[in-house]
Amino acid sequence: MRYGERTALAGVSFDAAAGELVAVVGSNGAGKTTLLSILAGIQPPTAGSVNRAPSEVGWVPQQPALYSKLSVAENLELFARLEHVPDPRAAVERMLEQTGLRERAAEQIGRLSGGNRQRVNVAIGLLSRPPVLALDEPSTALDPGQRERLWSFIRGLAAEGTSVVFSTHYLGEVQRYASRALVLADGRLLFDGSPEAFLVAAGEQPARDSIADFEDAFVSFLRRRAYQ
């Protein structure tokens, strides 16, 4: 993927199995958002391809893409209708149930907390029951409790067979929730494997409960390859 003279992504290739939780990590400008944008069909790649049609990929942007003057239910119904979901009202009911926002269905988005907005943001990505869900830094700006609830919801989706690809700066989330990690730097794929395998590759002992160890391993992994 190129932006003028700059190469944003080069030679990145991966597949995700049903129910797999794939984490995309890397420093700022590594190409995480570009990779997810291509996967979601937001921008076409200058080379290469995605084997899923955009309609088969639910997309959750980094910041909630919602209409603040519409209610939760109105936002869900609008996108359900624009996505030509067969039974829009049933889809809205299903997502209100899944996200636990039934009580807030009539409330305008502008009056919701950041965590609840993000839940609606995720819910819109799931309206058409896509087999693949792409989430760009979904837990940014959420407090620990909201993050916990969000990941519980996402893990539930994966358990039902949805392939989830997410980018994050919280390496603890990779260690805790991801079944696979893709490490990007300057648009290149440096690592593709399980979090445990990443620790080994970084020269650390696997210790899933130690977030600090995983962050140290990530930093030293990049530093050894001359990336900051």
Added chain:
Amino acid sequence: MSWLLRKDLLILRRSRLTVALLVVYPIAIALLIGLALSRGPAKPRVAIVNETTPGARVQVGGRSIDVSEYASQLFDQVEAVPSATRAQAIAKIQSGDVLAAVVIPHDIAARLSSDISQAHLEVLYNGDALEQSLVQSSLNSALAQANLGFSEQIQQAAAQAIGLLLRGGNLGVLGAPPNLIGLSQIPPLLRGVIARQPPGPDRAALQRTLAFATFAAQNLTLSKTVLSTISQPIAVHSTLLHGRRTPLNTFAVVVAVSVSLMFVCVLLAAGGVALEREERALARLLRGLISREALLAEKALLAAACALLLAFAMLAGIGAFVSLDWSRVPLWLAALAFGALAFGALGVAIGVLAREVRAASLLAFLLSLPLAFLALVPSGSVAGGLYDAISAVSFVFPFKASLQALDAAVNQASPGLSISVAHLLGLTVLFGALARVGLRRVE
């Protein structure tokens, strides 16, 4: 596209300030313009100090003119506030009670009658530069009209005196002998006398006198015509070569409605596109939910429909005050619709440049206002090259074409409606294409 339109209407309905502005704006503007056009301008309050003796008259030839007639002509042009003295008038100016004072001096009649010295009026002003300029302009106009009326009376008196000199009779001037011979009667009399004179120096002298009297009578007859020419040296006859003369008040209506159409349409369209960016929904929409063309068309059409309704309501409202030809309503609607479409396209082109509604609104306002002013610059008011540049700029933006279309629809002005509509359609396509190019990349 219909669901996106429903969404925008719902958001618009919930934006109370915007809806209030959309409703109040045309009503307020229509009322203001209607009242301004249906009522004449207010006369400036001016103190009049008439120092002349009551009944003072100017003697011209055998005719006597009352000086108070001059003062009454002046009073018609202003809201006269009589003042006894110059000092009182100055006090009224300083207190702000009046904007100016006119002092008619006591010797005005004597000076007018003297034939050797000019009469003077004293005018005192108050107020800031603009106010002073307006009052000065009104007073100068009033004084010029009063002077013209007065000079016509003097010219009539002078013409009457010349007539008496030519015809003879009683001049009515103190010291003039009664039953004077007229100048035109002298040549036939002299010819009779000369015929009875024997040749010699006396006959030659009488013939020279006859030649002079004939010449003088002919030229004095001419001078009556010359006098009327002097009182109004240039008479203007105007001929309109093409188009239809647009009355100033209906043209003002067309300008006001066009400006409102432009602002509402451009601001709504630009704001509508920018709102999608501000809510970060644009990328989500454009990943297959709606095409870029449909999105731009929806925003432009919604803005155009709102602006069309508002502009028509405004035009109809002003129609209660100003005489408009209601049989031409379909043409008004056509002109407003095509103008709104072009403004909608311009609005979406502006909207794709901005990331938030406030920036889009500011950009739309800053771009639209000078374009409207430029389109109203009349030819001849600026240098030729500059006017050509202004015309070129006005040509590529929709305001002038929209103004011409509405002027043609309301006032049958030239160029015709079809030419302006074709122009507007071209601009709609141009700005629509620019907006589409601007929306090519979405982050």
